[in-house]
Amino acid sequence: MSNLGTISVIFDLDGTLVDSEPNYYEASRELLAEHGVEYTWADNEQYVGIGTQETLATWKHRYGIGVPVAELLTELDRRYLALARADTHVFPEMRKLVEQLHGAGVPMAVASGSSRAAIDAILAGTGLDTLLTSVVSADEVARGKPAPDVFLAAAALLGAEPAACVVLEDAAPGATAAHAAGMRCIAIPYVTAHADAPAFTAADLLLRGGQAEFTARAAWDYLASVSRP
Template sequence: MKSAAIFDLDGTLVDSGSAYFSAERDTLAHFGYAGFTVADHSSFTGMGMEEMWKEVAATWGLDISPAELLKCSNRFYLRHAREGVRVFSEVVELARMLRDAGFAIAVASGSSQEVIEVVLSCTGLDHLFPIRVSAEEVQQGKPEPFVFLEASRLLSVEPDRCVVVEDASVGVEAGLRAGMRCVAVTAAAALAHPRSACAGRLLLAERDVLDARAVLRWITQGEGVVRPGMVDS
């Protein structure tokens, strides 16, 4: 029976956090608002970009539409992305291994379709991910499950045959709510605090010691293959 792996893009496949922060800061500065900090950026990590700008506009009391903010931030982000973003090589290796093992592969991201296309092209990953889904194509972004369910539909794979690879808690929540298993590529500090007890459905894998082969075995064989730096909950 066919299986699939659905990867988040930003923070999972590519280290784009600094580029997004710069784009968000530049956008607010463009409209005359200063003081956007790294902490502000971090508080919105994992959200779809449309939802993020709705929250920013409401929190900061901006008299600018979220759509206009999003359009501006995408323009700034694309400029930064074309200057180069770093790939997380071990996560990319996991994607290649899953593809070679016969898994259908997709990207499902909170970013716009244009951003997804540019980042995949700039990093040379476009050939690896023929199916790309943006949150702008579904009714709501993460933590709602729709972006992953749409990827499942396009791949013609039932949700319970899909595994999601994510870095953000809202993405993990979206994957689990979609009825999929999930690999959370996370920082060491988060390993001791799983978000939910989903027996056999959630693997927390420490990014700094990520072992793509061990994660592949967990995905394909299930429990009993957890290694140091990995927590199966």
């Protein structure tokens, strides 16, 4: 048993562990520009936390793109991976928390709406792959967030009961998915203007200021408090 009893921790990746949104935005902007669509950062904020395939299906319908979603996904992944491999920033307090949890023997997993290729590239490029070895991508489950599938699959991979899992999430669909899975949720909104979304206000710990407010110490203290009988 770890220093936090039976608690297991599940991390979302994009916007939670790493600041990948700028890379996703640039890849998306380039892809949509090829189809005659002007795409802004404000447009991009609408899709934070939504699975890639769901986002592409929405774009295909909204912008009248006559290309299959699978083809769009391949092209978006190609563009994104080139950017991600070149430069992906890990939030410093998140890295500190992962290192502390690893040192304490706390079971951890990553559960992300990104493709497995993107997740593996980011974890390897940032060195987090040596600390976070249990991974579930949206490719491996029937439904993406806000459905609970990816978090339930991560719990099963860890051999943990959902009620003993704490999810760290930056987006409302992910917070919804965590609660649907029967898990506690630490919410760190990537878009802080969204902090009043019902999924965030229902979180067990809400850090309204997002990553600017998040600290490894605050997260550890919360995990220690819920690990007590």
